[in-house]
Amino acid sequence: MAELIKMPKMSDTMQHGIISRWLKQVGDKIVAGDILAEVETDKATMELESYEDGTLLYVGVSEKSAVLVDDIIAIIGAPGEDISDLLAEQAASKEGVQSAPTTASEIPSTTSPIFVATAIVPTIEPADQPQPLHQPSDRFFASPLAKKIAKEQGYDITQIQGSGVSGRVIKKDVTHFFANLLNKVAGLTARLSGKETYQDQPLSSMRQTTARVLTASKVAAPHFYLTISINMDKVVALRPELNIHAATKISINDLIVKATALALKRHPKINTAWLEDKIRFYQHVHIGVAVAVEDGLLVPVVHFADQKPVAEISKEVKLLSQKAQQKKLTPQDYAGATFTISNLGMLGVESFTSIINLPASCILAVGAVQQIPIVQDNQIVSAYVMKVTLSCDHRVVDGAVGALFLSTLKELIEQPLSLLL
Structure with a gap:
């Protein structure tokens, strides 16, 4: 008997998925465990696995199209099996119900920006046109999807700078190239026509989810903020020596993750979650580390961070960050954070406040390490100082x-050798 394949819920916040690529075609023999397609969710691109044996009889969704969770995307059954009644039954069940968005134009995607301007399109002079980045003798690498998009847009892919391994051109390189070209045309159009122009960027699934989750958090949780300054002189002095002996380069953020995990063990009221009818006190410490990606923000999790040495935390954070950038995080990678750290210090931000990642009770915003004058022993001296701000759910x-948690965190970071014991 034919089996319906539905869009699974691949993350806790997923409402729809986009079929990035079908790996099987109608008529192909399917064995349980085969990968049917790649699905882009709000957090990662994941593989859709078949749990049925048989033949792929029907594919109801084209590539780059979006499907709501639990909607039918394919049918697997016996070779030659008649599925017309099954399809009719599914169509009848949806009759009178507002149809879900099914194309990339109806569900926002990041394939390419939409440019809205006047009808005047100037000619780009030869000097403005991109020149080939690769010589014919060069070995050139590009993903099949990147080649497909470039061909559809009518561009020579060798003009595009790759950001993948060994300079490999990937999807985002092509879409960025196209967006930049549109911006150049927009600028020329505006100058020649004197008319106002603008560019609309469709919302990605990730951006929609981020907006929904953070808005709900800000509305539901009564936030208040506590800021403290931490002397970083000993950390700045210790890091170079640590990195002489460490197998992986240890960052200041790695030390902050470890210090935060230890501070949470001493202050269990911070390592909590609001669950409407009760407060949950976690006895384990899972630190979420916010990572900025092209489409928004992801929060992979270092599990049991209090039990791991700094070197292991450093290695894990780097791996998770890389997977986040490549949209290859698994649900296990981003599930279960009991506390979150958001660090913008590497971008020069002195201090800021973060929105709590519910249901957790707190989030720590980390600013830049700055060399500033301070008063010490009645003298003005130069010191490295970092500001951190704790956002708390007052419920x-x-x-x-x-405040007591921040005091312990300050003590641990200002004595960094304690983090290595």
Whole structure:
């Protein structure tokens, strides 16, 4: 008997998925465990695995199209099996119900930006046109999807700078190239026509989810903020020596993750979650580390961070960050954070506040390490100082509780050797 293949819920916030690529075609023999397609969710690109044996009889969704969770995307059955009644039954069940968006134009994607301008399209002079980046004798690498998009847009892919391994051109390189070219045309159009122009960027699944989740958090949780300054002189002095002996380069953020995990063990009221009818006190420490990606923000998780040495945390954070950039995070990689750290210090931001990643009770915003004058022993001296701000859900955490946590965190970071014991 034919079996319906439905769009699974691949993350806790997923509402729809986009079929990036079908790996099987109608008529192909399917064995349980085969990968049917690649699905782009709000957090990663994941593989859709078949749990049925048989023949792929029907594919109801084209590539680059979006499907709501639990909607039919394919049918597997016996070779030659009649599925017309099954399809009719499914169509009848949807009759009178507003149809879900099914194309990339109806569900926002990041394939390419939409440019809205006047009808005047100037000619780009030869000097403005991109020149080939690769000589004919060069060995050139590009993903099949990148080649397909470039061909559809009518561009020579050798003009595009690759950002993948060994300079490999990938999808985002092509879409960025196209967007930049549109911007150049927009600028020329505006100058020649004197008319106002703009560019609309469709919302990605990730951006929609981020907007929905953070808005809900800001509305539901009464946030308050506590900021403290931490002397980083000993950390700055210790890092170069650590990295002489460490197998992987240890960052200041790695030390902050470890210090935060240890501080949470001493202050269990911070390592909590609001669950409407109760407060959950976690006895384990899973630190979410916010990572900025092209489409928004992902928060992969370092599990049991308090039990791991700094070198292991460093290696894990680097791996998770790389997977996040490549949209290859698994649900296990981003599930279960009991506390989150968001660090913009490497971008020069002195201090900021973050929105809590519910249901957790707190999030830590980390600013830049700055060399500034301070008063020490009645003298003005130069010191490295970092500001951190703790956002707290007042339903769970009171001001004094948050302040005591920050005091312990400050103590641990200012004595970094304690993090290595």
